[in-house]
Amino acid sequence: MIWRKGERVADGIVGNRVRTPARHASALPTLRQLLLLLAFACVLPMAGLTFALVGYQYQRERALVQAEAVGTARALMAAVDDRLRGTERALLALAQSPAMATGDLATIHQAALVLQHAEEASNVLLLDASGRQAMNTAAPVGAPLPTEAWPQMLAAIRTRKPSVVDLYRSPLTGRFRVGVAIPVQAASGPMLGLNANIDPASLREVLTRQKLPPSWIAAVLDRSGAIIARTHEHERHVGERARAALVARIGEVPEDAVESVTVDGVPVVTAFSRSPHYGWSVVIGIPRSELSAPLVRTSGILLGGIAGVLLLILGLAWWMASRLGRSVEALGSAVRAMGHHAALDLPEPVFQEARQLGLAFAHAHAALDDAHEALATSEARMRAILETATEAIVTADDNGRIVLFTPAAERMFRIDAEDALGSPVESLVPQHVRSAHVAMRQQAPEGLTRQ
Secondary structure, three states: OOEEEOOOOOOOOOOOOOEEEOOOHHHOOOHHHHHHHHHHHHHHHHHHHHHHHHHHHHHHHHHHHHHHHHHHHHHHHHHHHHHHHHHHHHHHHHHOOHHHHHOOHHHHHHHHHHHHHHHOOOEEEEEOOOOOEEEEOOOOOOOOOOOOOOHHHOHHHHHOOOEEEEEEEOOOOOOEEEEEEEEEEOOOOOEEEEEEEEOHHHHHHHHHOOOOOOOOEEEEEOOOOEEEEEOOOHHHHOOOEOOHHHHHHHHHOOEEEEEEEOOOOOEEEEEEEEOOOOOOEEEEEEEHHHHHHHHHHHHHHHHHHHHHHHHHHHHHHHHHHHHHHHHHHHHHHHHHHHHOOOOOOOOOOOOHHHHHHHHHHHHHHHHHHHHHHHHHHHHHHHHHHHHHOOOOOEEEOOOOEEEEEOHHHHHHHOOOHHHHOOOEHHHHOOHHHHHHHHHHHHHOOOOOOOO
């Protein structure tokens, strides 16, 4: 620390023997500020660690919810697959029935009506190799049927494998339908197609039976990403395509959970599972606000708790700093009183160090009183010696001003001590030697008493 000699201090003391710190007192922190800073230094790191742990726990719980949602989407996709496989098995049974072998459309029509009722299909069709309808349970046997081909129904005939028919709008009713198609080899002639059309609303029932949380949005998508069924506002959104980014991600991996936006603009975390057999997908959207709600709620509780703890600690720090400050100020007042030779009145200490400091001040006060008494005794002796001395004694300071003028000097120079004190010492020597006396005095060693 840098100290300066002879600088004024806060209580007004000036002197060359006082060494004060160069730093101004206003730049120093107070005891209250230091304790408050200590309180912040203790609370804020703990608060940061707490929020980091909360964030970690939130991410962990969010990952668990997403994993659960993916598992639920997988289970729903399995339920949709079972629904389609059941219809596929029923169609295969019909294709291998004696009615199909005979080629009797009336008998096929009756068997198809039984299948339609059992599988909750909207209608069952028999297509020729060109895709035209040969039989449709939606119309009586022999009734005129549409002559245009249905290209989307021909996949099973072309590939000779069972397949699903993605969402399409029926040319007869104008309603959305999906279907299951299987190839049928006629007894004689080209390959035929046997199709069972399904109302998307029946697939919506598969979703609702899972009893998902009310805020979760589940949907079935076909291979193009079109919405087949939806738990929320099904009629409004059926036929719409899901977001392109989500459809692209479904094409890349069979299962995942990604951030997305629903077709009605709700920000969600979407868990999906794609069927390895049919290529359709089930998606479940969890509103992001619902996922972040526990974090917001927990953060609010933590913020309130931390704020309360911080206020309590700050209040305690302020109260403690006030007590400590008053104790230190009282000790300072007692020490200043020592400089005026007043009685030392020490305050009641509030902490151990203050007690020890007070005892040190008491010892210093006792030693100072002893020193003052010894100095007074010495001064009295010196005064008695000077007053009774037969030789004239004159003492001047470094500036040549008289500071001591004994009674013998009064008699010698016939000047009262009161008039001599403070006057130049050269006034006592003859005029013709004054210049030499000044030169001699200035060349004398510092602090030497001159007579």
